[in-house]
Amino acid sequence: MLAKRARPFFSHAVQSRLPLCGLGFLLLGCAQKDPERGPKLGFAKDIKGIMTHSCIECHGIEAEESDLDLRTLEAIISGGESGPAIVPGHPEESLLLEMIHDEHMPPEGELLTKDKIELLHKWIAAGAKP
Numbered sequence: 001m002l003a004k005r006a007r008p009f010f011s012h013a014v015q016s017r018l019p020l021c022g023l024g025f026l027l028l029g030c031a032q033k034d035p036e037r038g039p040k041l042g043f044a045k046d047i048k049g050i051m052t053h054s055c056i057e058c059h060g061i062e063a064e065e066s067d068l069d070l071r072t073l074e075a076i077i078s079g080g081e082s083g084p085a086i087v088p089g090h091p092e093e094s095l096l097l098e099m100i101h102d103e104h105m106p107p108e109g110e111l112l113t114k115d116k117i118e119l120l121h122k123w124i125a126a127g128a129k130p
C-alpha cells in the first residue's frame with residue numbers, strides 16, 4: 001500500500017526535476033566552451049621550460065650573454081644590450097623571436113621546434129602573461 005502511494009510521488013518529483021537538471025548541464029557546457037575561459041598561455045606553465053632547455057645556459061646560468069637573463073619574465077622584458085627581448089602583444093617587434101626565427105639562437109645545440117616557436121609567438125601575442 002505504502003509503496004503504491006510513494007511511486008506516483010517519486011515519478012512526479014523526478015519528472016519535474018529532470019528539466020532543471022538538463023538546464024544545469026546546458027549552462028555548464030556553455031560556460032566551458034566560452035573562449036574567454038579557454039586555457040591561457042603563461043610563462044611559468046608554458047615558456048620557462050623552453051628557456052631552461054635551450055637558452056638559460058648562456059643567458060642566466062653559466063653566462064649572461066649580451067647582458068640578457070632569460071630566467072624570469074621580468075628579466076626577459078627588461079632585456080639585454082639591445083633593449084627588451086620581447087614586447088608583450090607584439091611578436092613582430094620581439095627581438096627574442098626574431099633571433100629564433102633567423103636561427104641565430106641558440107647558436108649551438110638543437111634549434112627550437114616549429115611547435116615551440118609557435119607557442120612563443122602565441123604567448124607574446126596574447127600579452128606575455130606570467
Ligand code: HEC
Pocket residue numbers: 051054055056057058059065066068079080081082083085095096099100105106107108112
Ligand atoms: C651557447 C650559448 C647561447 C645559447 C644556448 C643561447 N644564446 Fe642567445 N646569445 C648568445 C650570445 C653569445 C649572444 C650575443 C652575440 C650574438 O648576438 O650572437 C646572444 C644574444 C642573444 C640575444 C640578443 C640580446 C641583446 O640584447 O642584444 C637574444 C634576444 C638571445 N640571445 C636570445 C636567445 C634565446 C631566446 C635562446 C634560446 C632559444 C638563446 N639566446 C640561446 C649565446 C647563446
